[in-house]
Amino acid sequence: MIVIFEGIDKVGKTTLIKEFGKKERYKSLCMDRGPGGYLFYDSIFKRLDQERLRNIASEIDDINRVKHVVIYLWADEKTVMQRLKENNEEYIYDMDFKSAIDMYAKIVETVYKNDVVLFLNTMRFTVAECVMNIMDFVRKNGG
Numbered sequence: 001m002i003v004i005f006e007g008i009d010k011v012g013k014t015t016l017i018k019e020f021g022k023k024e025r026y027k028s029l030c031m032d033r034g035p036g037g038y039l040f041y042d043s044i045f046k047r048l049d050q051e052r053l054r055n056i057a058s059e060i061d062d063i064n065r066v067k068h069v070v071i072y073l074w075a076d077e078k079t080v081m082q083r084l085k086e087n088n089e090e091y092i093y094d095m096d097f098k099s100a101i102d103m104y105a106k107i108v109e110t111v112y113k114n115d116v117v118l119f120l121n122t123m124r125f126t127v128a129e130c131v132m133n134i135m136d137f138v139r140k141n142g143g
Helices: 011-021 035-044 048-065 078-085 097-113 127-140
Strands: 002-006 029-032 068-074 118-123
Touching: 002 011, 002 035, 011 029, 011 068, 011 118, 035 048, 035 097, 068 097, 068 127, 078 097, 097 118, 118 127
Parallel strands: 002 029, 002 068, 068 118
Antiparallel strands: none
């Protein structure tokens, strides 16, 4: 099973990939972003051309050939900005936070429209609770 973790920087992807892997004893291949993320970042950084679109479409086709789920993570603006600051990083998007989150979510809904997607607000749960939600979701979807 492939588990694709999508979401902007500092929403908890790396932490949850690590903890999910440990909890399920590394049975799944976890991806830190997939075609949805590529499309989002290529769009906002204006590097999306016809060749890149073809490559992303090919990646979507490849993923659709195997069993997978998508975990879309988000957190509130205050939390993301605090995490960026703690890591000496800056907000890099050319749009306000809500627009970035909304655009990414819309891309995930579009790219993975025929797939099973879990939308998870990482601020509503502890890391352990997020991992349990993800494990339950993966298990219910054939993992």
